[in-house]
Amino acid sequence: MTVEGTVHKFNDDIDTDIIIPAPYLVTSDPAELGAHAMEGIDPEFHNNVKPGDIIVAGRNFGCGSSREHAPIALVGAGVACVIAKSFARIFYRNAFNTGLLILEAPEAVEDIEAGHRLKVEPSEGVIHNLTTDRVYHAEPVPPFMQVLLNSGGLMKFMMERTLDG
Amino acid sequence: MSMTLAEKILAAHAGKESVKAGEFVLARVDFAFANDITAPVAIRVFEEAGASKVFDPDRIGFIADHFTPCKDIKTAAQVNIMRRFVQEYGIMHYYEVGAGGGVEHALLPELGLIVPGDLVVGADSHTCTGGALSAFATGVGSTDLAAAMATGKAWFKVPRTIRAVFEGKCPTWVGGKDLVLTLIGKIGVEGARYMAIELVGSAIESLSMDGRFTMANMAIEAGGKTGLFETDETTMKYLEDRARKKPVVYKSDPDAAIERVVTIDAYSVEPVVALPHSPANVKPAREVKDLPIQQVVIGSCTNGRIEDLREAAKLLKGRKVAKGIRVIVLPATQEIYREALSEGIIGDMVDAGATIGPPTCGPCLGGHMGVLDEGEKAVSTTNRNFVGRMGHPRSEVILAGPAVAAASAITGAVTDPRDITSEVTP
Numbered sequence: 065m066t067v068e069g070t071v072h073k074f075n076d077d078i079d080t081d082i083i084i085p086a087p088y089l090v091t092s093d094p095a096e097l098g099a100h101a102m103e104g105i106d107p108e109f110h111n112n113v114k115p116g117d118i119i120v121a122g123r124n125f126g127c128g129s130s131r132e133h134a135p136i137a138l139v140g141a142g143v144a145c146v147i148a149k150s151f152a153r154i155f156y157r158n159a160f161n162t163g164l165l166i167l168e169a170p171e172a173v174e175d176i177e178a179g180h181r182l183k184v185e186p187s188e189g190v191i192h193n194l195t196t197d198r199v200y201h202a203e204p205v206p207p208f209m210q211v212l213l214n215s216g217g218l219m220k221f222m223m224e225r226t227l228d229g
Numbered sequence: 230m231s232m233t234l235a236e237k238i239l240a241a242h243a244g245k246e247s248v249k250a251g252e253f254v255l256a257r258v259d260f261a262f263a264n265d266i267t268a269p270v271a272i273r274v275f276e277e278a279g280a281s282k283v284f285d286p287d288r289i290g291f292i293a294d295h296f297t298p299c300k301d302i303k304t305a306a307q308v309n310i311m312r313r314f315v316q317e318y319g320i321m322h323y324y325e326v327g328a329g330g331g332v333e334h335a336l337l338p339e340l341g342l343i344v345p346g347d348l349v350v351g352a353d354s355h356t357c358t359g360g361a362l363s364a365f366a367t368g369v370g371s372t373d374l375a376a377a378m379a380t381g382k383a384w385f386k387v388p389r390t391i392r393a394v395f396e397g398k399c400p401t402w403v404g405g406k407d408l409v410l411t412l413i414g415k416i417g418v419e420g421a422r423y424m425a426i427e428l429v430g431s432a433i434e435s436l437s438m439d440g441r442f443t444m445a446n447m448a449i450e451a452g453g454k455t456g457l458f459e460t461d462e463t464t465m466k467y468l469e470d471r472a473r474k475k476p477v478v479y480k481s482d483p484d485a486a487i488e489r490v491v492t493i494d495a496y497s498v499e500p501v502v503a504l505p506h507s508p509a510n511v512k513p514a515r516e517v518k519d520l521p522i523q524q525v526v527i528g529s530c531t532n533g534r535i536e537d538l539r540e541a542a543k544l545l546k547g548r549k550v551a552k553g554i555r556v557i558v559l560p561a562t563q564e565i566y567r568e569a570l571s572e573g574i575i576g577d578m579v580d581a582g583a584t585i586g587p588p589t590c591g592p593c594l595g596g597h598m599g600v601l602d603e604g605e606k607a608v609s610t611t612n613r614n615f616v617g618r619m620g621h622p623r624s625e626v627i628l629a630g631p632a633v634a635a636a637s638a639i640t641g642a643v644t645d646p647r648d649i650t651s652e653v654t655p
Contacts, residue, residue: 130356
């Protein structure tokens with residue numbers, strides 16, 4: 065599934081309190097959470113983001129709390145993909161589990177600016193900057209995670225492998 | 230093959246002779262838990278996947294602690310989702326307000342539900358607190374927790390290990406919070422990303438369990454997967470009359486692969502604060518003295534235990550909170566509250582002008598019971614000082630241990646306890 069959208073750029077250490085402040089953690093509805101996505105740093109984010117848009121950020125994206133509401137909020141706001149230099153580990157797992165596409169691509173992050181248009185081919189890990197016509201390669205998704213994704217998500221993967229046997 | 234403590238626990242739970250860092254394993258979990266924010270999402274995922282039963286109702290815990298006592302109808306509804314599930318699936322460890330209740334990471338160890346050698350997953354990032362008891366305890370999201378509830382298993386990427394060595398004796402009024410903030414200041418908020426942190430050295434050996442819980446709790450603020458302590462006499466004494474199962478004691482092999490060793494001279498550590506908006510923005514409290522504040526919070530899964538309250542009370546006793554400063558003390562569990570009452574330290578703090586609230590995470594996450602307005606500053610014994618963490622995006626949280634928090638309450642500005650007393654740590 066190819067993703068094409070406009071870049072919203074953020075710094076290092078974007079924490080989960082920025083992505084979705086705690087007072088909103090009283091629902092898991094993507095649309096409700098999406099209306100407050102990134103509110104901690106950009107109260108206008110939900111008005112400016114368009115379906116399919118892409119967040120590009122620095123190191124340690126998603127640090128802090130284990131709230132799965134963070135990737136759900138980004139999906140709810142219409143964010144199709146997050147490209148970062150690195151991800152905090154709980155966020156990394158949560159993104160896979162909630163269907164938010166994430167890619168680690170430190171070089172791409174250095175080069176990409178807010179407002180650029182990107183086309184992302186997740187299966188190949190290729191990021192094409194349509195504004196500058198540059199191409200970057202993301203870190204490959206670990207084989208274990210690919211199996212997990214291909215088997216239809218975590219619950220299915222775990223239940224098939226551990227129950228009835 | 231030589232292994233680290235983290236590798237040994239994961240290998241034992243994955244049914245393997247050995248594992249090494251970087252490997253992916255499917256491992257059996259000893260205990261899985263969630264709170265009133267993360268459990269409702271886990272329950273939805275569990276039910277949508279068609280799971281028909283939980284793997285073991287005696288190995289699952291639900292703790293309503295974040296927005297409790299419920300602050301509004303929406304949060305009350307979240308807790309009701311938990312209660313319904315608990316009843317339907319016979320979950321044996323459900324705790325909320327009142328008898329037996331408390332903040333999850335203080336409560337579960339207190340109840341003896343986490344013991345050395347355990348593999349624990351919790352849908353809360355501060356699950357790493359269990360590492361103080363030599364358990365590989367780590368935070369996960371709600372979907373991972375739902376899968377663990379259904380199957381009794383979780384997948385892990387075996388982490389590399391970073392070792393923090395604290396040598397020497399801590400100066401007076403320097404505690405676990407000062408040690409761990411000093412470490413985070415040194416390695417940064419992603420200094421241990423995806424790694425297990427081992428906390429060792431003579432200063433750690435002489436540290437109490439409460440001090441160890443504080444340090445393990447903050448492992449996540451350096452990006453750590455868990456913060457592990459070795460089991461020793463202090464651990465075993467804590468577990469006496471408490472542990473619900475037999476501990477299994479593992480130790481890192483002398484030649485185990487350690488990614489990095491960071492050494493800190495405990496005697497040179499000062500009472501510190503972490504300034505907004507990063508737990509790694511650490512400064513000696515004296516360097517920012519006179520920075521005025523409006524609120525002090527003493528509590529949380531980081532520093533709401535009995536020793537924390539004793540330390541704060543020793544400074545507050547016979548003194549008065551500065552005019553206009555709101556001091557909110559939240560004992561982390563009902564049991565800690567009871568103990569503080571019987572020792573008379575609740576009275577000492579109330580006499581000084583503090584208010585005592587129920588065990589709750591409340592203000593730590595800007596939930597309730599002490600939310601800040603624009604422009605306000607708090608010194609807090611909690612664990613995060615991110616933008617908007619305790620309320621308004623332009624409010625500020627200054628992290629500290631209970632001694633700096635209590636000293637600051639008395640002066641109304643950030644204060645090193647050694648500047649208001651010649652007494653020593655209780």
